Amino acid sequence: MTPEELSAAIRAALAQAVAAGELSVDVPDEVRVERPKQREHGDWTTNLALQLAKGAGRPPREVATVLAERLRATDGIAAVDVAGPGFLNLTLDAASAGELARSIVEAGPAFGRNDSAAGSTVNVExxxxxxxxxxxxxxxxxxxxxxxxxxxxxxxxxxxxxxxxxxxxxxxxxxxxxxxxxxxxxxxxxxxxxxxxxxxxxxxxxxxxxxxxxxxxxxxxxxxxxxxxxxxxxxxxxxxxxxxxxxxxxxxSEAALHEQGAVAQAVQRLREQGHVDDADGAVWLRTSDFGDDKDRVLIRADGNPTYFAADAAYYLSKKDRGFDEKIYLLGADHHGYIARLKAIAACAGDDPQHNIEIRIGxxxxxxxxxxxxxxxxxxxxxxxxxxxxxxxxxxxxxxxxxxxxxxxxxEELRKQSNDNPVFYVQYAHARTANVARLAAEDGVRREDGFDPALLGDPTEAALLAILGDFPRVVAQAAELREPHRVARYLEDLAARFHKWYDTCRVRPLRDEEITDTHRTRLWLNDATRQVLANGLDLLGVSAPERM
Structure with a gap:
C-alpha cells in the first residue's frame, strides 16, 4: 500500500462514517499521512481527527475512535491506535507494506513525482x-x-x-x-x-x-x-x-530591455498605476508605500535610467510572459534588494506575498x-x-x-569513505546495482516470483517505510525550496539499505534453492536502487553503477 493508497483508504473510511451518521463533517479532498517520529508508533500517522473535531462538534479522540474502528476493517491495515489528543497511528500488514517495492520498480523514474505544485507557473532566476x-x-x-x-x-x-x-x-x-x-x-x-x-x-x-x-x-x-x-x-x-x-x-539580456524601450514603457506603466512621482528633476517610484525604507529613483535628473528602473522593467517582463510566481535567488550581499523588489511587485499590482519570492544564499x-x-x-x-x-x-x-x-x-570531499556523504549515498546505489548483477548470475529473477508478505524482517519494514516517504519529501522540498531535505533523506535511506544488506540476503548461499524470498528481496533491492537514482537526479548528481 502506497501513502497515496493509504490516504484514499482513510478518506473512504471517513466517507463511510459520515454516510452512516457516525460523524457529521465535510469530507476533505485529500488526507495527509506522515511518518511518525518514532518507529514503534506505527508505519504512518495522521492528524485528521484533530482537523475535523471542531466541525464535528466532538472531541478529537472521539472522532479518531470512530475512524479507527472503520480502518481496522480495511484490507492491508494490521493495526490502528489512537494516540495523544487524537492522532491515528497506523501499521500496515507485511504484504501491504511490501507491495510498495513492486509499485516503485514499476513506476521507475516517475516514482516520487507528484502534483503538489500543479497549476503553478514559476520563473526561477x-x-x-x-x-x-x-x-x-x-x-x-x-x-x-x-x-x-x-x-x-x-x-x-x-x-x-x-x-x-x-x-x-x-x-x-x-x-x-x-x-x-x-x-x-x-x-x-x-x-x-x-x-x-x-x-x-x-x-x-x-x-x-x-x-x-x-x-x-x-x-x-x-x-x-x-x-x-x-x-x-x-x-x-x-x-x-x-x-x-x-x-x-x-x-x-538586460541590454535588450533598454534597446527595445522596455524600461521607458515600465516607467509609464508604473505611472499609470499611480505610484510614480516627479521631484527634483528626477522620476521616483514610491516604494516606501509598500515597505521599502525609502522611495527609489527610476530616472535621474540627467534623463538616464537607474539600475532600479531596469529591475522594474525586468519584473514586468516576467509578469507579461505569464509567470505567476517569480523566484529570485540572490547572493549574500543582496539583502537590500528584498524590500525594493517586493515593492516593485506591489506597485505593478501583484501580491508580493505570492507573486514574488526572494531567497538569499x-x-x-x-x-x-x-x-x-x-x-x-x-x-x-x-x-x-x-x-x-x-x-x-x-x-x-x-x-x-x-x-x-x-x-x-x-580534501574531505575527495575521499572515498563513508564519512563523505556523497560517496556514502552513491556507494549505496552502486551496491544495489552490484546486488542485481550478482543475483542475475545466480539465476534470481524478479519476474519469477513476488510475495510481499515475505518482507517481514525489521530491517525490511524500516527500509520500506522510508521508501514510501520519498514522494512526500520531494513535495515538501519543492514547497519549501529546500533541496537539502532530499540530500538528508538519501543519507537516511542509504543507512537503512546498508543495514538491510548486512541482514537479509538476496543471493542464495552456495547450493541453497532459490525461493520467492530471494526474488522478493530483489524487488526491494531494485526499488531502493530506483529511489536513490531518482533522488540523486533531483540534486543533479550521478548514480554510478560501479564504484
Missing amino acids: FVSANPTGPLHIGHTRWAALGDSMRRLLAASGADVTSEYYINDAGSQMDTFAASVLARAKGEPTPEGGYPGGYVDDLAATVRQQRPDLLELPEDEALAVARELAYAAQLADIRGTLEDFGVHFDVWF QLVNLGGAKLSKRAGNIIELRDLVSWIGSDAVRYSMARYPADSPLSLDG
Whole structure:
C-alpha cells in the first residue's frame, strides 16, 4: 500500500462514517499521512481527527475512535491506535507494506513525482553573474541549489522555467571593454578595471577575430572589444554551467530591455498605476508605500535610467510572459534588494506575498582550494569541479540550507569513505546495482516470483517505510525550496539499505534453492536502487553503477 493508497483508504473510511451518521463533517479532498517520529508508533500517522473535531462538534479522540474502528476493517491495515489528543497511528500488514517495492520498480523514474505544485507557473532566476569574468565559488551555491529547485518544482508538477539574467548594460560593461582593449594594446589595466589572466585571453580572442583592432578609432575599437569579449565571456559562462549540469531555459539580456524601450514603457506603466512621482528633476517610484525604507529613483535628473528602473522593467517582463510566481535567488550581499523588489511587485499590482519570492544564499568557504591564476584572487567554478568533481560539489552545496554560511573541506570531499556523504549515498546505489548483477548470475529473477508478505524482517519494514516517504519529501522540498531535505533523506535511506544488506540476503548461499524470498528481496533491492537514482537526479548528481 502506497501513502497515496493509504490516504484514499482513510478518506473512504471517513466517507463511510459520515454516510452512516457516525460523524457529521465535510469530507476533505485529500488526507495527509506522515511518518511518525518514532518507529514503534506505527508505519504512518495522521492528524485528521484533530482537523475535523471542531466541525464535528466532538472531541478529537472521539472522532479518531470512530475512524479507527472503520480502518481496522480495511484490507492491508494490521493495526490502528489512537494516540495523544487524537492522532491515528497506523501499521500496515507485511504484504501491504511490501507491495510498495513492486509499485516503485514499476513506476521507475516517475516514482516520487507528484502534483503538489500543479497549476503553478514559476520563473526561477539564479546565478545571473555579470558577463565580465568567469564564474567563481560565490556563484556555485546558487548554481547547484537553483537547478535543484527547478528539478524539484518540475517533479512536483509545476510549469517551471529557469532563467539567467545577463547584466550586459551599464558602466561595468564599459569598464570591461576598456580593460580588454588595454590588454590588447599591451597597456596596464585601467584604474578600476578588471584584472586577471582571463582578460589577456579575451584580448587575444578579440585580436584573433579582428586583426585590425588596433588600427580602429578608439571609440570603434572599444565597441568591437566590448562586443567580441562579451560574446566570448558569456560562452565561457554557459559552457561552465553546462559542464556543471546546470541548464537555463532562458538567457535574458538586460541590454535588450533598454534597446527595445522596455524600461521607458515600465516607467509609464508604473505611472499609470499611480505610484510614480516627479521631484527634483528626477522620476521616483514610491516604494516606501509598500515597505521599502525609502522611495527609489527610476530616472535621474540627467534623463538616464537607474539600475532600479531596469529591475522594474525586468519584473514586468516576467509578469507579461505569464509567470505567476517569480523566484529570485540572490547572493549574500543582496539583502537590500528584498524590500525594493517586493515593492516593485506591489506597485505593478501583484501580491508580493505570492507573486514574488526572494531567497538569499550565504557565503561559501572551501578549505584547500587554490586561487585561480587565470582569474586572479578568486576560486573559479571550473577549477573547483576539476579538483573535487561535479557530483561532490553539487551534493555538498545542496546538503545545507541556503541561508546558513557554509564551510567545506575540499580534501574531505575527495575521499572515498563513508564519512563523505556523497560517496556514502552513491556507494549505496552502486551496491544495489552490484546486488542485481550478482543475483542475475545466480539465476534470481524478479519476474519469477513476488510475495510481499515475505518482507517481514525489521530491517525490511524500516527500509520500506522510508521508501514510501520519498514522494512526500520531494513535495515538501519543492514547497519549501529546500533541496537539502532530499540530500538528508538519501543519507537516511542509504543507512537503512546498508543495514538491510548486512541482514537479509538476496543471493542464495552456495547450493541453497532459490525461493520467492530471494526474488522478493530483489524487488526491494531494485526499488531502493530506483529511489536513490531518482533522488540523486533531483540534486543533479550521478548514480554510478560501479564504484
